[in-house]
Amino acid sequence: MSNRTANNPAPIFGSGRELRAAASDGSFTGHTSGLATGFIQANLVILPRDWAYDFLLFSQRNPKPCPVLEVGEAGDPHTVTLADGADVRTDLPRYRIYERGELVDEPTEIVNRWREDFVLFLLGCSFTFERALLDAGMTLRHQEENVNVPMYRTSIACRGAGRFQESPMVVSMRPFTPADAIRAVEITRDYPAVHGSPIHVGDPAAIGVSRIEHPDWGDPVTIRAGEIPLFWACGITPQAAALVSRPPIMITHSPGHMFVGDRSDYEFRI
């Protein structure tokens, strides 16, 4: 549903606001890699207030996959920090609804699912540092191949926090030549708020990824001869945690279908 082709090219959005408007009116439901270039992208997690402390603590204990950028007030679906008054019930292209750890729906808005005790969390997304990699002259294979970035469940355990149990870290993968891989580490270390430097380089099996050609989320990409895969901690990690820890209700963005804010990605460079 989200792949782009010659006949179905990526739409052009001049800003996060334009992308959110198209998501809100239903005209855009695709993934957001490479779109609204220059604006912060973020993972969405919505939980009942009763689960908010456990999730904030889970994030504090696992900052590489869960860098928290904004937390809302209970009952308020509007952002303050990443965008002024965006509505997270409508302004993302696609959502996932988990009930007791089961994925039950993947709608394009969640207006009727909102509750007065819901708290929104926005977490940094690696799409944010992709512009810095492109500006340095690198190419991103998933953008070249017009697909979503591949994401994998790993054997790396996130620390538990309250009812959020120990659960697997999720990673995104981008292949590079060795020289570009080194530059990508150098560049992304300056973006700790959007996952920072990679958590692994090289052999996928070393982090429990047995089938690199079959990602758990997103799409496969080509790894060419001589290239080495780099793995970054990924904001889908809370969704993997939900499968294990089974909160009564948790709503997220659909993988790759991010919240796009109004702030420049360069603001998140330290």
Place this chain on the structure above:
Amino acid sequence: MSNRTANNPAPIFGSGRELRAAASDGSFTGHTSGLATGFIQANLVILPRDWAYDFLLFSQRNPKPCPVLEVGEAGDPHTVTLADGADVRTDLPRYRIYERGELVDEPTEIVNRWREDFVLFLLGCSFTFERALLDAGMTLRHQEENVNVPMYRTSIACRGAGRFQESPMVVSMRPFTPADAIRAVEITRDYPAVHGSPIHVGDPAAIGVSRIEHPDWGDPVTIRAGEIPLFWACGITPQAAALVSRPPIMITHSPGHMFVGDRSDYEFRI
């Protein structure tokens, strides 16, 4: 009580563990700047579980003054991350107890004050990056003058979170030559977990500090002709927040009398 002199020199501690042992048996009650060189130092905040979410959210919204490094389980006074099993009831040289925003006591241990609903928080401390500044050939005036670092309440407002209301950011100050000030910015930007780069350079009045020679906490230091003051966000900020927001009970370290862990300060360099 804490100043060092020729007749009362700073003790030598080879590790965080040694310093904690001396704090625990009561033989050391002084401030910790420059001590146990190379080991992480941290601010302590203890609050009832009922206030823990508001404080964690306050920290998330004010990451420069409140970089959270560790959060305990309710009722457990032992650390896991910064040191293996340190007891925060005894292992710091001196504490402050605030009841409804009033400073009521400044004891050297809090064993009898501990409660089953208490949660410990450890926040990054700028003493951690001081080694990197010294290694770069700089001198730190408060260490030269054998006093605690000067700290000031500013006119910069921290964002509120729940019952933690908007309240003033606290800063520590170190004077440098202009060339060293630039290097100090370059070096400390790599330590975001321990306050990172400064929040202000130059005119103290611009951040509401009217009397640089009268710090609100710690000791005054000499600013020599041609030097420029650098101000870093400071982990005393939660104590300023307590004065405003008046939680029923909050226990902290005494300013400058830090928790010292087992991990290398260089681990907190990004």
